[in-house]
Amino acid sequence: MIGENGQRLLERVRPLLEAMGRRVDEVTEASPIIGRNLNGEIVFGDGDRVFVKQLGGxxxxxxxxxxxSFHECVRLADAGADLRAPALRAAHAPSVSLAYEWVDARSTFAQSIREVEAETDEVRRAGRCVAALHSLEVIDPDAIDRSRPMFPPAGPNAMSRETFYGSTMGQLDMWRFIQRDQPLLDALNLLVDRSRDGRRTPAHGDLRADQIFLTAEEAFMLDWEEFRLGDPARDVGAMLGEVFYHRLRRTIVDASMHADELDDADVVRFGSEAIDTSRPLAQAFWRGYRDRVADDIVDAAFVDRAVSYFGWQLFDRSLASGTYFGRVSALDRALAGIGREAIVGSDRYGAVLGLDDLSTQEVTA
Ligand SMILES: Nc1ncnc2c1ncn2[C@@H]1O[C@H](COP(=O)(O)OP(=O)(O)OP(=O)(O)O)[C@@H](O)[C@H]1O
Ligand SMILES: [Mg+2]
Structure with a gap:
């Protein structure tokens, strides 16, 4: 029996299922999954199961x-075993929808980082996966997007009209915070210039720890909407940002069990605790990455850019939660504050994350 929401989902993905060679009347289960897009799980009478997604926004x-294009690039190149993503079963451009092989995850990378004793082996494995993506050979130069990502904002009209009207009050608060801060704007402009001028590789562009699935043996990366030829330091920085973000969330959730209210001073203290517990994980990720990636991808300024993107990821996290809560919370302000420090002082902040003593040669040893 398929419920009302399931029926609505099926109506929207009917052409997609047809592109897959399936009919709606073969479906036995259809359940929406929460996300930015219209997502769901669909099961057919013969047991076949797919994840479907209709893009919105x-x-x-x-x-x-x-x-x-991600799947096309992988198909053309010899990707190697470390690069895993759910197979694309069908794509229907007119209805902007996609169907993927269903992956049964043991846990997500986000859950794994939040464990009391996060396993450095898993973090290292994630580093290898990201490195495998950046090592993907581009066989058809037309099969990959080369446009500049929309974020971070750069240039005199940093925020487009579209972004402005698409933002919640919480996000606008955060934007105001960014727009009034000239050193931050200068650092972001510099970062975007450096990323454009540096060596570019296939890159995910929107890596989040909840978008990495861990099975017993493998790590699957999901959600390729921002896949393009880009700065590899961006993905590395995003992952380091994710490690810190999930450690900090965990610390704050634990603390709120024991106290009714947390003030800004508490949040700052938790920030430095989370940095301490993130450091060995950040180092493990970096080791895994360096083990697998070619030396010429990691240029002299790579760590600096990665640290800036670490900072940007914290901003991005606080902007995204503005979407859901409408107001900027103490946690979000802490993320933005630490994010700012990392972006503006990326040359010093690498040491805080423990990346300073991991030079190119030492790491591969
Ligand atoms: N192939 C898959 N197999 C099983 N579950 C999946 C698969 N792809 C995605 N999911 C689940 O659905 C969630 C949303 O997927 P995805 O990120 O692609 O969509 P989204 O609309 O961008 O959502 P979000 O706003 O959470 O990023 C994932 O975090 C994951 O839990
Ligand atoms: Mg997503």
Whole structure:
């Protein structure tokens, strides 16, 4: 019996299922999954199971094309065993929808980082996966997007009209915070310039720890809407940001069990505790990455850019939660504060994350 929401989902993905060679009347289960897009799980009478996604919001057509292009790039190149993503079963451009092989995850990378004793082996494995992506050979130069990502904002009109009207009050608060801060704007402009001028590789562009699935043996990366030829330091920084973000969330959730209210001073103290517990994980990720990636990808300024992107990821996290809560919380302000420090002082902040003593040669040893 398929419920009302399931029926609605099926209506939307009917052409997609047809592109897959399936019919709606073969479906036995259809359950929506929460996300930015219209997502769901669909099971057919013969047991076949897929994850479906109909893109909504800004630039859906471009995001659809990029998602498809990832699988095309992998198909053309010899990707190697470390690069794993759910197989694309069908894509239907007119309805901006996608169907993927269903992956049964043991846990997500986000859950794994939040464990009391996060396993450095898993973090290292994630580093290898990201390195495998950056090592993907581009066989067809037309099969990959080369446009500049929308974020971080750069240039005199950092925030487009579209972004402005698409933002919640909480996000606008955060934007105001960014726009009034000239050293931060200068550092972001510099970062975007450096990323454009440096060596570019296939890159995910929107890595989040909850978008990495861990099975017993493998790590699957999901959600390729921002896949393009980009700065590899961006993905590395995003992952380091994710490690810290999930450690900090964990610390704050634990603390709120024992106290009714947390003030800003508490949040700052938890920030430094989370940095301490993140450091060995950040180092493990970096080791895994360096083990697998070619030396010429990691240029002299790579760590600096990665640290800036670490900072940007914290901003991005606080902007995203503005979407859901409408107001900027103490946690979000702490993320933005630490994020700012890392972006503006990326040359010093590498040491805080424990990346300073891991030079190119030492790491491969
Ligand atoms: N192939 C898959 N197999 C099983 N579950 C999946 C698969 N792909 C995605 N999911 C689940 O659905 C969630 C949302 O997927 P995805 O990130 O692609 O969509 P989204 O609309 O961008 O959602 P979000 O806003 O959470 O990023 C994932 O975090 C994961 O839990
Ligand atoms: Mg997603």
């Amino acid at each position: 800004m630039a859906a057509g471009e995001r659809h094309a990029r998602s498809v």
